[in-house]
Amino acid sequence: MTHNLNTxxxxxxxxxxxxxxxxxxxxxxxxxxxxxxxxxGADGFSLREAARIAGVSAGAPSHHFKDARGLLTAIAARxxxxxxxRLIVAENQSSDRRQKLFGQGQAYVAFALEFPACxxxxxxxxxxxxQDEDYxxxxxxxxxxxxxxxxxxxxxxxxPASAQVFMVWxxxxxxxxxxxxxxxxxxxxxxxxxxxxxxxxx
Amino acid sequence: MTHNLNTxxxxxxxxxxxxxxxxxxxxxxxxxxxxxxxxxGADGFSLREAARIAGVSAGAPSHHFKDARGLLTAIAARxxxxxxxRLIVAENQSSDRRQKLFGQGQAYVAFALEFPACxxxxxxxxxxxxQDEDYxxxxxxxxxxxxxxxxxxxxxxxxPASAQVFMVWxxxxxxxxxxxxxxxxxxxxxxxxxxxxxxxxx
DNA sequence: TGTACATCAGTGAACGCGCGTTCACTGATGTAC
DNA sequence: TGTACATCAGTGAACGCGCGTTCACTGATGTAC
Numbered sequence: 399m400t401h402n403l404n405t406x407x408x409x410x411x412x413x414x415x416x417x418x419x420x421x422x423x424x425x426x427x428x429x430x431x432x433x434x435x436x437x438x439g440a441d442g443f444s445l446r447e448a449a450r451i452a453g454v455s456a457g458a459p460s461h462h463f464k465d466a467r468g469l470l471t472a473i474a475a476r477x478x479x480x481x482x483x484r485l486i487v488a489e490n491q492s493s494d495r496r497q498k499l500f501g502q503g504q505a506y507v508a509f510a511l512e513f514p515a516c517x518x519x520x521x522x523x524x525x526x527x528x529q530d531e532d533y534x535x536x537x538x539x540x541x542x543x544x545x546x547x548x549x550x551x552x553x554x555x556x557x558p559a560s561a562q563v564f565m566v567w568x569x570x571x572x573x574x575x576x577x578x579x580x581x582x583x584x585x586x587x588x589x590x591x592x593x594x595x596x597x598x599x600x
Numbered sequence: 601m602t603h604n605l606n607t608x609x610x611x612x613x614x615x616x617x618x619x620x621x622x623x624x625x626x627x628x629x630x631x632x633x634x635x636x637x638x639x640x641g642a643d644g645f646s647l648r649e650a651a652r653i654a655g656v657s658a659g660a661p662s663h664h665f666k667d668a669r670g671l672l673t674a675i676a677a678r679x680x681x682x683x684x685x686r687l688i689v690a691e692n693q694s695s696d697r698r699q700k701l702f703g704q705g706q707a708y709v710a711f712a713l714e715f716p717a718c719x720x721x722x723x724x725x726x727x728x729x730x731q732d733e734d735y736x737x738x739x740x741x742x743x744x745x746x747x748x749x750x751x752x753x754x755x756x757x758x759x760p761a762s763a764q765v766f767m768v769w770x771x772x773x774x775x776x777x778x779x780x781x782x783x784x785x786x787x788x789x790x791x792x793x794x795x796x797x798x799x800x801x802x
Numbered sequence: 803t804g805t806a807c808a809t810c811a812g813t814g815a816a817c818g819c820g821c822g823t824t825c826a827c828t829g830a831t832g833t834a835c
Numbered sequence: 836t837g838t839a840c841a842t843c844a845g846t847g848a849a850c851g852c853g854c855g856t857t858c859a860c861t862g863a864t865g866t867a868c
Contacts, residue, residue, distance in 0.1 A: 622845080625844080656845075656846090657845070657847065658846095659845080659847075660844075660845060660846080663843080663845075
C-alpha cells in the first residue's frame with residue numbers, strides 16, 4: 399500500500415520495450431486502484447484512471463475483474479487483510495490482556511487514519527460485492543482477533559463477553575469514523591483514544 | 601421527513617392551475633431532496649430529481665441554492681436539528697442521569713436507523729459545505745445535549761468528563777454505523793445497544 | 803527443434819448515460835407615485 | 836385606483852463532462868505432436 403498518484407507514469411516492468419502482455423495485471427490494477435482510492439477517495443474512484451496508472455487500456459481490466467465493483471471489492475478485502483494482520487500483531491505484542499486490547503484499539507484507529515479512503519470503502523457496501531469470499535473471510539479474520547482478546551479479559555463489569563466485544567468494536571470504530579469525518583476537529587478538548595479507552599472499565 | 605418517492609408526481613399546491621411562482625420552493629426542494637436521499641442514498645442523490653419531484657425545472661434550484669452542495673448541506677443541517685431535538689427530549693425524559701444517557705443512546709441509534717441516508721450524509725463532508733452556519737450550529741447543538749448529560753454522571757471510572765463524552769459518542773456512533781453498514785448482520789450473537797451500554801461502567 | 807493452432811490478454815474506438823450548471827428569456831409580483 | 840417599472844423566480848434548451856462497458860480485433864504465449 400504505497401500511494402503517490404502524481405508521479406510520472408512509468409512502465410511497471412523493467413524491460414525497456416513495452417510488453418503487450420503485462421505479466422500480472424490483476425495485482426497491478428489492485429495497486430493502481432489503491433493509489434486512485436487514496437488520492438481521490440471512494441467517491442472519486444475511477445476504473446479508467448486505475449487502468450491508466452497501470453499503463454493499460456480502459457478495456458483491459460475486464461479480463462481480470464467482472465466490473466469496477468470487482469476491483470473495489472478486491473481492494474477492500476486487502477484492506478481487511480491488512481487490518482486483521484495488524485490486530486493480530488497487537489494481540490501478540492503483549493502478555494497483558496488489557497495491553498493487548500489497547501494495542502488493538504490503537505492499531506484499528508491508526509489503520510483508519512493511514513488509509514482513510516480504504517477504511518471508508520471497506521464499509522461502503524453499496525460499492526462492493528459483499529458476497530465475495532475474500533471480503534467476507536478477511537473481515538471475519540479481523541473480528542476474530544478482536545474477539546479473542548476481549549474474551550481473555552476478566553471484566554470489572556460482569557457483562558457477557560459478546561456484549562463487550564461489540565462495545566469495544568463500536569467504540570473504536572466510532573472513534574475512527576468521527577476522527578476521519580472531522581467531528582473532533584473543532585472541539586476544544588483534545589481527544590485521544592487512550593483517554594477514551596481508559597474511561598471504560600474493562 | 602416523510603419519504604415516498606414512488607408516488608405519482610402531484611402539484612404541491614392546492615390550486616388547480618399550475619402556478620408559475622411556487623410559493624416556497626426552497627422548503628419544497630429540501631423536502632424533495634430528503635425523499636431522493638432516502639430512496640437513493642447519498643451517492644444516488646441528484647439535484648435534477650429533487651427538482652423534478654418539486655415539480656420544477658432543472659434550473660430552478662439555482663435561485664435558492666448556490667449548487668447541489670448547498671441543498672445537501674441544508675438537508676444535513678436539518679438532520680442535525682432533528683437529532684439534537686431528539687437528544688434533548690431524551691435528556692428531559694428522565695430524572696435519573698444514567699437513564700438520560702441510555703435514552704440518548706437509543707435516540708441516536710434510532711435516528712440513524714430511521715434516516716440512514718441522511719445520517720450518512722451528515723458526516724459526508726466531501727459532499728457538504730462544512731462552513732455553513734446552520735450545519736455547524738445544529739451539529740454543535742446535538743453535541744452539547746450529549747455533553748450536558750455525561751457531565752451529570754458521577755462515574756465509577758474517575759476519568760475526565762470530556763473523555764467520557766467522547767467515549768460515549770464514539771461508542772454510540774460506531775454502533776449506529778456498524779449497524780447501518782451491515783457489520784452485525786451475520787454475527788451469531790444478537791447485538792443490542794442496551795447490552796453494550798451496560799458493558800461500560802458509567 | 804519446428805510447426806500448427808488454440809487460448810489468453812491486450813487494443814482502441816464507440817456507445818449511451820444522466821448529471822450539474824449556465825443562459826437568454828419571460829411570466830408574475832410588488833412597490834412608488 | 837391606476838400605471839410604470841424594477842425585481843423576483845420561474846422556463847427550457849444547450850453544453851460539456853468523464854465515466855463504465857462492450858466489441859471486433861490482434862499480438863503474444865504455450866502446448867501437442
